[in-house]
Amino acid sequence: MSEWKAKRFWKEATVVEDQGGFGIRLDGRPVKTPAKAALVVPSRPLAEAIAREWDAQDELIRPETMPNTRSANAAIDKVHHQHAEVADMLAAYGDADLLCYRADSPDSLVQRQAEAWDPMLNWAKARFGAQLVPVAGVMHRPQNAKALALFSAHVHAMDDFTLTAFHDLVGLSGSLVLGLAALEDARPATELWDLSRIDERWQEEQWGADEEARAVEAVKREEFLHAKRFGDLTKAA
The missing domain is CATH 3.30.2180.10 (ATP12-like)
Structure with a gap:
């Protein structure tokens, strides 16, 4: 049939x-x-x-x-009926933001992460008054509760359509800060996506590219850029 x-x-x-x-x-x-x-x-x-x-x-x-x-x-x-739950979920990324979890070696990767990610954490502090602190390694370390509360208040204040865009910006990049930076036009969306892939690019330099993984990433990149465009259209006059 x-x-x-x-x-x-x-x-x-x-x-x-x-x-x-x-x-x-x-x-x-x-x-x-x-x-x-x-x-x-x-x-x-x-x-x-x-x-x-x-x-x-x-x-x-x-x-x-x-x-x-x-x-x-x-x-x-969906989002209209679960706004608080969605906002809570996204705000929680601040306590385990991609930009905060750094390699402790080799020095070339440590430096690359710092050069790429420190400016974004500094931007977030200047824009929202909330400082996230980088840590070495993959073990979770809680961030400052006051900083997380400031981020959470901003996320909860988003309307349903902006929160929908933000959901994909954060989920696809793994970073609350990069999602906020996209919405706020802190940098072009393509640059912000590239910042979320620092670790992947470094791995490729060491071991070569995985074409299947690259194809999956290309789909995610387009979804990230769509979320940015959707967020912009939501606010457009």
């Missing part, structure tokens, strides 16, 4: 003001999320990007080609 696939049934996707935000209409009919909620987003640019994804569909609907639609659905159907 062949698998059923949704087919395009509309001629045009349009954007309308709706419920204090912006909704998408397919030949005048409102788009719903998978949970049957209204697909209403906070900015017109984001709504227009979603409408373009719907307009770009051919005869068969391909959800994998609709990243903004998927992220908006996640914000409405």
